[in-house]
Amino acid sequence: xxxxxxxxxxxxxxxxxxxxxxxxxxxxxxxxxxxxxxxxxxxxxxxxxxxxxxxxxxxxxxxxxxxxxxxxxxxxxxxxxxxxxxxxxxxxxxxxxxxxxxxxxxxxxxxxxxxxxxxxxxxxxxxxxxxxxxxxxxxxxxxxxxxxxxxxxxxxxxxxxxxxxxxxxxxxxxxxxxxxxxxxxxxxxxxxxxxxxxxxxxxxxxxxxxxxxxxxxxxxxxxxxxxxxxxxxxxxxxxxxxxxxxxxxxxxxxxxxxxxxxxxxxxxxxxxxxxxxxxxxxxxxxxxxxxxxxxxxxxxxxxxxxxxxxxxxxxxxxxxxxxxxxxxxxxxxxxxxxxxxxxxxxxxxxxxxxxxxxxxxxxxxxxxxxxxxxxxxxxxxxxxxxxxxxxxxxxxxxxxxxxx
Ligand SMILES: [Zn+2]
Ligand SMILES: [Zn+2]
Numbered sequence: 001x002x003x004x005x006x007x008x009x010x011x012x013x014x015x016x017x018x019x020x021x022x023x024x025x026x027x028x029x030x031x032x033x034x035x036x037x038x039x040x041x042x043x044x045x046x047x048x049x050x051x052x053x054x055x056x057x058x059x060x061x062x063x064x065x066x067x068x069x070x071x072x073x074x075x076x077x078x079x080x081x082x083x084x085x086x087x088x089x090x091x092x093x094x095x096x097x098x099x100x101x102x103x104x105x106x107x108x109x110x111x112x113x114x115x116x117x118x119x120x121x122x123x124x125x126x127x128x129x130x131x132x133x134x135x136x137x138x139x140x141x142x143x144x145x146x147x148x149x150x151x152x153x154x155x156x157x158x159x160x161x162x163x164x165x166x167x168x169x170x171x172x173x174x175x176x177x178x179x180x181x182x183x184x185x186x187x188x189x190x191x192x193x194x195x196x197x198x199x200x201x202x203x204x205x206x207x208x209x210x211x212x213x214x215x216x217x218x219x220x221x222x223x224x225x226x227x228x229x230x231x232x233x234x235x236x237x238x239x240x241x242x243x244x245x246x247x248x249x250x251x252x253x254x255x256x257x258x259x260x261x262x263x264x265x266x267x268x269x270x271x272x273x274x275x276x277x278x279x280x281x282x283x284x285x286x287x288x289x290x291x292x293x294x295x296x297x298x299x300x301x302x303x304x305x306x307x308x309x310x311x312x313x314x315x316x317x318x319x320x321x322x323x324x325x326x327x328x329x330x331x332x333x334x335x336x337x338x339x340x341x342x343x344x345x346x347x348x349x350x351x352x353x354x355x356x357x358x359x360x361x362x363x364x365x366x367x368x369x370x371x372x373x374x375x376x377x378x379x380x381x382x383x384x385x386x387x388x389x390x391x392x393x394x395x396x397x398x399x400x401x402x403x404x
Pocket of ligand 1: 032034035036050130171
């Protein structure tokens with residue numbers, strides 16, 4: 001078996017001809033305590049519709065219905081994401097409320113009769129979905145700031161004459177991003193086997209080609225992902241991969257060090273203790289809490305044990321990365337985000353938007369492309385980047401507060 005995670009295998013499978021329909025029994029959206037399916041309240045919550053929404057992959061609604069019983073499904077569409085979820089209710093501890101307080105305050109500012117944040121003891125399935133959707137739209141803004149783009153940069157289709165921005169309004173993809181959240185692994189496996197032809201244990205991401213869109217199919221059964229505390233940063237990790245893949249259209253896989261380092265950086269902004277791992281069987285959250293990489297990495301650098309940037313540049317699958325390499329990819333991305341945000345945006349745009357001499361997207365010689373971009377943007381060789389990064393680490397770069 002090759003070492004490629006499900007994501008890479010999935011990306012290579014022929015998917016043409018699969019259209020998207022998902023019609024399933026849903027609870028009555030008017031039951032939603034936060035919006036009651038009222039368009040103005042939905043809009044205040046940054047949402048478009050509770051659907052049911054066409055999401056996922058084609059199949060007869062009868063087949064899909066059978067996967068979903070006995071769990072009721074809830075649907076939600078926002079500006080950039082479509083959701084379908086079978087998650088149940090969630091009790092909030094005092095600590096959860098404290099952690100979510102800023103988010104609840106933001107929502108309360110948008111929706112004047114929103115219940116006082118301190119009084120929210122429990123989230124029902126609608127509220128859980130609204131909360132994830134709200135937070136992920138804020139994350140979408142964060143990721144766009146990193147890329148140095150806004151929605152206005154992405155025409156509906158590729159325009160002649162302008163800079164190459166992919167082929168669609170969602171960072172260069174034709175359709176919105178999607179998440180399917182499965183409460184039960186057995187349902188998840190039946191669904192992915194039937195509609196994607198793969199049977200894996202953990203969550204996977206899929207590039208759907210007709211229409212073009214990125215889909216995250218997540219299994220939320222294990223104790224660490226049943227809880228929104230851990231599910232949300234896991235969603236962010238997956239969304240980071242999906243957004244980078246989508247940027248200027250998903251035509252080839254981005255470099256592993258960059259893709260994984262950025263996903264770790266985004267996930268840890270959401271929760272510094274969360275660690276999503278990628279394996280041959282898909283993507284899952286590390287059981288137990290992660291080490292504090294802001295201490296791990298300086299120790300590696302001081303002892304001369306940090307992997308070289310050249311080593312990381314030559315990793316071709318996420319499965320090849322050792323633990324200290326994950327931490328180092330994270331640290332390199334943090335350095336570029338903190339110290340060189342404009343250059344980093346150019347670097348990401350250059351890596352994701354390479355065209356061949358006929359004007360078609362091309363993933364040819366990404367190593368050479370990265371070397372050229374380092375030189376053009378910063379006048380660096382890979383060795384120079386490594387030295388600048390090490391200096392920053394040893395001068396306490398990770399001690400600075402990080403975030404949006
Ligand atoms: Zn609602
Ligand atoms: Zn990842």
